[in-house]
Amino acid sequence: MxxxxxxxxxxxxxxxxxxxxxxxxxxxxxxxxxxxxxxxxxxxxxxxxxxxxxxxxxxxxxxxxxxxxxxxxxxxxxxxxxxxxxxxxxxxxxxxxxxxxGNCYPWDQMEGKNIIIIGGGFAFTTLRSSIIYMLDPANRSKFKDIHVIYGARTPGMLLYWDELIEWEKRDDINMHITVDGTDDPNWKYNIGFVPTITEQKAPPGGEDSVAVVCGPPIMIKFTQPVLDKLGYSDDRIIMSLENRMKCGIGMCGRCNIGKEFVCKDGPVFTLEEINKTPREY
Amino acid sequence: MKIVQIDKEDWENGIKKLFEVYRLFAPVKEADFHNFKQIEAGQLPDLSCLNTRLSPKSIIYPQSEVMFKYSLDENEEDHHILKEVDKDYSPQAVIGIRPCDAKAFELVRLNFDSPDYKDPYWLNAYEATTLVGLACESPCSSCFCTTAGCGPYHAEALDLLLIDNGDQYWAKVISAKGEAFLAAAGWTVAVEEQTALKEIEVKKRAAEDKISAFVKTDKLREIETNDLYTAAFWEEVSFSCINCGTCTYVCPTCWCFDIQDENRGNRGCRMRNWDSCMYPLFTLHGSGHNPRGTQLHRVRQRFMHKLKYFVDKYDAGIQCVGCGRCIRLCPVNIDIRRVCGYMNSHVASADTCEV
Structure with a gap:
């Protein structure tokens, strides 16, 4: 065994x-x-x-x-x-x-779609994994437009800086880097909270688009109504949750949201799925 | 179904032989209560107790167990690499387990033996175990097994069911493990099946008739999770709870655990210990945020898990066998039967609880 x-x-x-x-x-x-x-x-x-x-x-x-x-x-x-x-x-x-x-992002559902990635703070790690995966020459053609909205408190708090700048230069991915504020006069990118930038820059939702959202609870709370307004239905909003875990295989009993274990049935859920649970995360 | 007759005169002799094959666990009197302990040559199971204070779950699922060992000494080969430890999975038998406690292992198995992952510690111990049940003739007033998917003569989760019949036991053989157990003890006198089964049926009815507590669970599945979750009654149910965790420790179906590294000098082991949803630390995030930060959250989690989430997840009834231990031992008299009643009869309403 x-x-x-x-x-x-x-x-x-x-x-x-x-x-x-x-x-x-x-x-x-x-x-x-x-x-x-x-x-x-x-x-x-x-x-x-x-x-x-x-x-x-x-x-x-x-x-x-x-x-x-x-x-x-x-x-x-x-x-x-x-x-x-x-x-x-x-x-x-x-x-x-x-x-x-755990499970992964729903790649089967995401193929052939416009992908909008929304990340805040240090919850950008599996989003980096996703971007690198999608930009791989073997995979890029499987997806339509890719938009990335990524924000942190200050420029120095953004993860993977060198890669962000490389992606900025490419024409097969639309980067929208933002910070809450900065005193750097040479800052060339956006200033504003992630929900605001999402409202300004994100393409409208629809059958052809999937949004992947990862970030602190406050960012998620204010991004959700923006996505609603843009026409992203709850089954096309993908989120990755965090909870305290030990076993990671659905056995030790602590990370559940209702009957779902974040570790094994998640961490990736659609907003539609999350809305059916008591949201204990 | 084979039924073997064991004369009580032959009991001691048979037990003696069993020590050669099995590690034996049985109810033993401690102070003014009984608990399951490993018995040694010369000792006999004390089958006089109604039921043990603690469930026998620790025989298969120890309260504290070593998972791996390691060395932190960089001069040693394989330092910092976890190594599996030797475990004793030689045959063991639990004599005098009640049908409810045996049924609990079946429910817990759903957690540890999933299609995706197998917990080797639990499963190896379970496979090594023969469950020799003792039918209940006089259930406690807090027992509600007959409406919790079980009963005083419930045999399905056992390998062997013993029925007290005056100066003998009848042993109803349920599995090959049960058959092997009888052979090892030298108890081989089969009785005429039809007559015995008829008599057992009469005794079974009489025992079931003594059960005086019941739960209703028929509506739990259809009620929406979030309607139950926000029900106003959680305020009242959780009000007196002191989150002591006694209910979860004595429960035969509670399985939650923690994993901890324990070091001594340059060596250590990774341990698994029982944990409890009653404790705030169980779900506390590193950030300080706690998704089950209040006593109400935690009380609700325990009942929702047993009576709703489990029901929805496995379609195998409630995660409770009606043993009544949590009712008898709760220091503030919280009663799962009452809570189950609230849940089963809940109607969604605008009146909700605060958290």
Whole structure:
């Protein structure tokens, strides 16, 4: 019997500080047993339990894309016991990755559609995975227009800056980067909250469009009416939820919203599905 | 269905033989109550108790269990890599388990044996276990098994059902594991089936007639989750709860757990421990946000899980077998039968609870 609690051993291959407050770091892991990489076959939107031996596990969205080979990547916010310890670890250290866990974004439903990605703050990790996946030459033709609205408090709090700028330059993806505010006179992009920019820049919804929304609760709360107004029906608004988790496989009992487990039945739900639950997240 | 007769004179001798094959667990008297314990040679199951204070769930699902071990010493090979630990999954038998507690394992199995994932710890222990039930002749006043998908003679979840018949037991064989158990004890005298079954049926009716508490569950499925969730009665139901968690610890069908790393020097193990939806930490986010931040949220979660979410998810009835432990041991007299009644008769209304 396969033990679903046993992580794959990995080595920290690279650590990048992502934000000016240094609270977000991106960790690139390499599997110690090369054959484990194949077993860890994932799709954009899934997550994994990062296992810091001696401290515990944390559920983190997979930030690398299935089209990127040779490593897996996660961006971790420093908040609790495990993530704080992880932030103090160094390249070469040994730990574990368990997964992939949960469902992915509904790629079958999204193919052939206009995709609008709306992200705020550090909830941009599985969205990065999705963008890299869609922009891959083998996949780009499967999607119509791609719009990305991504905001953070300040320019220094935006994740994956170099990639954002690269995407800005491309003509097969429409980037709308925004910050709540900045005193940088050379800031070339938008200033304003994500819901406002969505109202100004997002294409109208309809049968041909799907919106993927990830961000802090306050952003989601104010973006939802904007999407309604633009004509995105609840079954075409895709969201990824977070809850406290331990097992990641629907057994330990804590992450449920009604009868659905965020870890196993989610983390990706349509707004229509979420509306049927008590929304305990 | 084969029925074997065990003369009580042969009981002790048979138990003695069973020690050669099984690790035996049975009710043992502790202070003024009974609990399931592993018994040793010379000890006999105490079948005189109505039911044990704690359910026997820990025999298959220990309250605290090592999952993996590891070394944090960088000079050692494979440091920081989790290793599986040796476990004793040799045959074990639970003698004198009540039909309700056995049925609980069937319900819990739905959680640990899903189409997507198998929990190896629970399943290996369950497979290694023979459940030798004892039919209830005089149920407690708080028992409501007959309306909770079970009953004093409910045999389906057992391997063997013992029925007290004066100076003998009748052992109704349910599975091959039960058959093997009888063979190991040397209890092989089959009785004439038809006559025995008729008598057992009479005794079963008599036991069922003694059950005086009931729940109604017929409407739980059709009532909308969110209508139940926002019902005003949760304010009253949760008012006196002190979130002590006793109900979840004594419940045979509660399965929630936590995972923790425990270190000692340069070594450690990853443990799994029972957890409880009654505790705020159960759902507390790293950010400080808590989706079940009030006592009402947590009380509601417990009842909604057992009586609505489980019902909807598995279509296997309620996640309760009517053992009555949570009713007997709740320090503030919260009664699942009453809450089930509120839920089953709920009509959506504008009058809702505050959180």
């Amino acid at each position: 396969l033990n679903p609690y046993l992580p794959y051993p990995v080595r920290i291959d690279n650590i990048t500080v992502e934000t000016e407050d240094k609270n977000l770091k991106t960790f690139r892991f390499v599997f110690i047993n090369p054959q484990d990489e194949e077993k860890f076959s994932y799709r954009a939107g899934q997550f994994a339990e990062l296992s810091v031996t001696g401290k515990g596990e944390i559920p983190i969205g997979i930030a690398s894309s299935p089209t990127e080979k040779g490593f897996v990547m996660f961006t971790v916010n420093k908040v609790g016991l495990v993530s704080s310890y992880l932030h103090a670890m160094k390249e070469g250290d040994i730990m574990g990755v368990r997964g992939p866990l």
